[in-house]
Amino acid sequence: MSSVSLGIPAVPPRGFGNISAVEPFPQAAHRELGNAQLRENLGHATHTIRDKRLRVVSELPDWQALRDAGSAIKTEAMSRLPELLTQFEEQFTARGGTVHWARDAAEANRIVEGLIRETGSDEVVKVKSMATQEIGLNEYLEERGIAAFETDLAELIVQLGHDKPSHILVPAIHKNRTEIRDIFLREMPDVDPALTDEPRRLAMAARAHLRRKFLSAKVAISGANFGIAEMGTLGVVESEGNGRMCLTLPETLITVMGIEKVLPRAQDLEVFMQLLPRSSTGERMNPYTSLWTGVTPGDGPQNVHVVLLDNGRTRALADRHGRSALHCIRCSACMNVCPVYERTGGHAYGSTYPGPIGAILSPLLTGVEAEENSSLPYASSLCGACFDACPVKINIPEILVHLRGEDVEAKHGRDAGPGGADRAGAKSSGRRRGLPTQMDVALGAASWALSSGDRLGLLEKGLPVARALAGRDGKISRLPGLGAGWTQSRDIPAPPSESFRSWWKKRQKDAPPADGDGSTRGPATGGATSDGATEGEAQ
Amino acid sequence: MSAREEILGRVREALGAEPAAVQPSALAEYRTESGLDEDALVELLVDRLEDYKARVEVVPRGNVAAAVRARLEGKEFAVPEGFPAEWLDPSLDERAVRDSREAPLAVVRLDGLDAVVTSSAVSIAETGTIVLDGSPDQGRRAISLVPDHHVCVVPVETIVGIVPEGFARLDTTRPLTLISGPSATSDIELERVEGVHGPRTLDVIIAR
Numbered sequence: 001m002s003s004v005s006l007g008i009p010a011v012p013p014r015g016f017g018n019i020s021a022v023e024p025f026p027q028a029a030h031r032e033l034g035n036a037q038l039r040e041n042l043g044h045a046t047h048t049i050r051d052k053r054l055r056v057v058s059e060l061p062d063w064q065a066l067r068d069a070g071s072a073i074k075t076e077a078m079s080r081l082p083e084l085l086t087q088f089e090e091q092f093t094a095r096g097g098t099v100h101w102a103r104d105a106a107e108a109n110r111i112v113e114g115l116i117r118e119t120g121s122d123e124v125v126k127v128k129s130m131a132t133q134e135i136g137l138n139e140y141l142e143e144r145g146i147a148a149f150e151t152d153l154a155e156l157i158v159q160l161g162h163d164k165p166s167h168i169l170v171p172a173i174h175k176n177r178t179e180i181r182d183i184f185l186r187e188m189p190d191v192d193p194a195l196t197d198e199p200r201r202l203a204m205a206a207r208a209h210l211r212r213k214f215l216s217a218k219v220a221i222s223g224a225n226f227g228i229a230e231m232g233t234l235g236v237v238e239s240e241g242n243g244r245m246c247l248t249l250p251e252t253l254i255t256v257m258g259i260e261k262v263l264p265r266a267q268d269l270e271v272f273m274q275l276l277p278r279s280s281t282g283e284r285m286n287p288y289t290s291l292w293t294g295v296t297p298g299d300g301p302q303n304v305h306v307v308l309l310d311n312g313r314t315r316a317l318a319d320r321h322g323r324s325a326l327h328c329i330r331c332s333a334c335m336n337v338c339p340v341y342e343r344t345g346g347h348a349y350g351s352t353y354p355g356p357i358g359a360i361l362s363p364l365l366t367g368v369e370a371e372e373n374s375s376l377p378y379a380s381s382l383c384g385a386c387f388d389a390c391p392v393k394i395n396i397p398e399i400l401v402h403l404r405g406e407d408v409e410a411k412h413g414r415d416a417g418p419g420g421a422d423r424a425g426a427k428s429s430g431r432r433r434g435l436p437t438q439m440d441v442a443l444g445a446a447s448w449a450l451s452s453g454d455r456l457g458l459l460e461k462g463l464p465v466a467r468a469l470a471g472r473d474g475k476i477s478r479l480p481g482l483g484a485g486w487t488q489s490r491d492i493p494a495p496p497s498e499s500f501r502s503w504w505k506k507r508q509k510d511a512p513p514a515d516g517d518g519s520t521r522g523p524a525t526g527g528a529t530s531d532g533a534t535e536g537e538a539q
Numbered sequence: 540m541s542a543r544e545e546i547l548g549r550v551r552e553a554l555g556a557e558p559a560a561v562q563p564s565a566l567a568e569y570r571t572e573s574g575l576d577e578d579a580l581v582e583l584l585v586d587r588l589e590d591y592k593a594r595v596e597v598v599p600r601g602n603v604a605a606a607v608r609a610r611l612e613g614k615e616f617a618v619p620e621g622f623p624a625e626w627l628d629p630s631l632d633e634r635a636v637r638d639s640r641e642a643p644l645a646v647v648r649l650d651g652l653d654a655v656v657t658s659s660a661v662s663i664a665e666t667g668t669i670v671l672d673g674s675p676d677q678g679r680r681a682i683s684l685v686p687d688h689h690v691c692v693v694p695v696e697t698i699v700g701i702v703p704e705g706f707a708r709l710d711t712t713r714p715l716t717l718i719s720g721p722s723a724t725s726d727i728e729l730e731r732v733e734g735v736h737g738p739r740t741l742d743v744i745i746a747r
Binding site for chain 2: 010012013041044045046048049052061062065066068069078079081082085086089095100101102103107151152153154157170172173176177180199200202203204206207210211214215228231233239240241242244245247248249259266267269270271273274277281283284285286287288289290291292293296297298299300308310314315317318323
C-alpha cells in the first residue's frame with residue numbers, strides 16, 4: 001500500500017495478528033469480573049510479585065539512575081533505528097547467521113514456515129516469545145501440519161489447557177495450582193495419576209513431559225529480549241532452562257524479533273540486565289540468560305536465522321506522542337501493579353499485550369480505530385502506578401490520554417486543518433465524520449451552557465426539577481441513556497434546591513456591605529460538589 | 540521493493556527530521572564499580588548463591604581437586620577438555636567423560652551422565668551470577684545444561700562486584716550463559732520453585 005505524498009507523511013501500515021481486541025474492553029472486563037476464582041488467583045499472584053519487586057528494587061541505590069539510562073538508551077536506539085538495524089544485519093550475517101525482514105505477521109509466518117520446511121522437520125520446540133504469540137505462529141504452523149511445542153512451563157499450561165495467555169511474563173497467571181494439576185492429569189499422556197498440586201511436583205511433571213522433545217528436536221523457535229547492533233548478538237532471558245535447551249541443542253534456530261528490540265552497544269546490557277530481572281520476576285537476576293552471536297562452530301545450532309518484524313511497529317514509531325511505547329522491555333511490572341489488570345485479568349484486553357502497556361501498544365500497532373482496540377485506552381483509571389513501576393519510564397498515562405484523544409477524533413472527527421502537522425492530525429484527516437452520539441450531544445449542550453453565565457443561570461433554575469428525580473433517600477440511582485453507565489454501580493446525590501451562584505447572589509443582596517474580604521466567605525463548597533465520585537471509587 | 544527496503548523506508552519516514560537523541564553515556568550516573576575487596580566479594584557472592592539454593596563452598600586453591608572429588612564421588616560426569624588437570628583428582632579419571640567442540644558428546648550420551656564439572660569466566664557477586672563463555676575450561680553450552688548436576692569452579696580473581704563490572708570483562712561475541720542458581724520457575728502462582736529443565740543441583744566451589 002503506497003500513497004502519494006502531499007507533504008504530510010503517509011501513516012505506515014498497521015500490524016495484524018493477536019493484537020486486536022474482538023470485543024470492547026468494558027464488555028470483556030464485565031464478563032471476566034464475574035469469575036471470582038480468576039480474581040482470587042490474580043490478586044494472590046500480583047501481590048506476591050509486587051512485594052518481591054519492591055524488595056529487590058529497593059536494594060539498588062542507583063535504581064532511578066538505571067531507569068534514566070534505560071530510557072535514554074531506548075530513545076537513542078529508536079532515533080538511530082535505520083542505522084542500527086543495518087549494522088545488526090551486517091554483523092549477524094558476518095558471523096554466520098541469516099537475516100530476514102517481515103513487513104507484517106503473515107510475512108513473518110511464511111518466512112518461518114519456509115525455514116522449517118527446508119530442514120525437513122515437521123515439529124519445532126519453542127521458547128516463550130511475545131513476538132511469535134503476536135503473529136499467531138503456532139496456529140499458523142498447526143494449520144499447515146507443523147507441530148509447535150511450547151516449552152516454557154506457563155506456555156505449556158496454556159497450550160495444554162487450550163487456553164490463551166493472560167500475562168506476558170506468566171501467561172498462566174490466571175490458573176492456580178489445582179487447576180494446573182487438573183490440566184496436566186487430563187492432557188499429559190504419561191503423567192503420574194497421583195500427581196499432587198505442589199508446584200515442585202508440577203514442575204517435575206513438565207520436565208519429564210518435555211525431556212524427550214528437547215533431546216530430539218531439530219528446530220527451535222525463539223524470540224529475543226535484545227539484539228545488539230554492535231556485534232549482531234541476540235539474547236534470551238529466562239528461568240527454567242527450557243530456553244537454553246532450545247537455543248543450544250537443535251541444529252536450526254529461528255528467532256523472531258521486533259525491530260524495536262535492537263540496542264546500540266553490548267555495554268547497554270549492563271543496564272537492561274539490572275532493570276529487567278528485578279522488574280519482571282522480582283529477582284536479583286533470572287536463573288539463565290543466553291547470549292549468542294551468529295554461529296559458534298562446534299557449539300550450538302549451526303543453522304541460525306533471525307526474522308526482523310515490523311507488524312505495526314513503524315506505525316507506532318510514526319506517532320511521536322506514542323512512540324516511547326516501543327521502549328517496552330516486556331517485564332510486566334506495569335500489569336502487576338495495575339488496579340484494572342488485577343481485577344479483569346489479561347484476557348479482557350483481547351491482545352497478546354494486556355495490562356497498561358497493552359492498552360497503549362495494541363492500538364499503536366494497529367491504529368486506534370482497528371477492531372475494538374479503541375476501547376483499550378480507556379481501560380485505566382490513570383492512577384500512574386504503571387509509570388512509576390516502568391523500568392524504562394514509559395509515561396503510560398500520558399499516552400493513554402493521547403490515544404483517547406485520537407479515538408475521539410476518529411469517532412467524532414474534526415478534520416485536522418493543514419496546520420495539524422503531527423501524525424495524530426494526519427491520521428484523522430480525510431476520515432468520514434461519524435454520526436453524533438449521545439456523548440457528542442451532551443458535550444455540545446454543556447459547551448453551549450457553560451460558555452455563558454446567563455445560559456447557565458437559566459438551566460440552574462431547573463435544579464428543583466432534577467431534585468424530583470431522586471428517591472426518598474435523596475439519591476438518584478438510575479439515570480437514562482448515557483447516564484445509566486454511571487448509575488449502574490453508583491448513586492448520585494440529589495442536586496441542591498438552588499445553585500451556589502443564586503445562593504450567593506441572594507446572600508449579597510440580604511447581607512450588609514462587607515468590610516473586608518475575609519468576612520464574606522460563605523460555606524464555600526456550597527451543596528454543589530457531589531461526593532458521588534469518591535463513593536463510586538471506593539467500591 | 541524488498542521487505543528490507545520497505546521497512547527501513549518506513550522507519551526513516553516515521554522518524555522524519557527528528558534531532559538525534561542524547562548519547563546516554565553522558566547520563567551514566569549509575570554505579571560502574573562496587574569498590575568491594577576480595578573478602579567482601581566472596582561473602583556477597585556466597586550469600587546470593589545460597590539465596591538461590593545453590594550449594595557453595597569456599598576452598599583454598601590447593602584444595603579444589605578434593606572439593607571437586609567430594610561432589611563427584613561415584614558419579615559419571617562430563618568434563619570439558621580444557622578443564623585444569625590439577626583440579627581433577629586422578630581417582631575420578633575412569634568416570635570422567637571428555638568433551639570438546641572437535642569431539643562432542645551426543646546429546647543422549649550427555650543425558651545419561653550424572654553430572655558435569657566446569658570452570659567459569661566471570662562471577663557477579665551482587666546478583667549471584669556465574670558466567671560461562673565457552674572457553675576450553677568451560678566447554679560447549681550443552682554439557683553444562685543436560686546433566687542434572689553442575690559442579691562449577693569459580694576462581695576468586697574472576698569475581699566482580701556488580702553487573703557493569705561483569706560485562707566489562709566479557710566478550711559478547713562468545714556464546715555466553717549467565718547462571719544465577721539452579722534452574723527455577725515462578726510460573727505457578729508466581730512462587731519460585733527450584734529445578735525444572737536445567738541442572739537441578741548447582742554446586743559452586745570458590746577457589747581462593
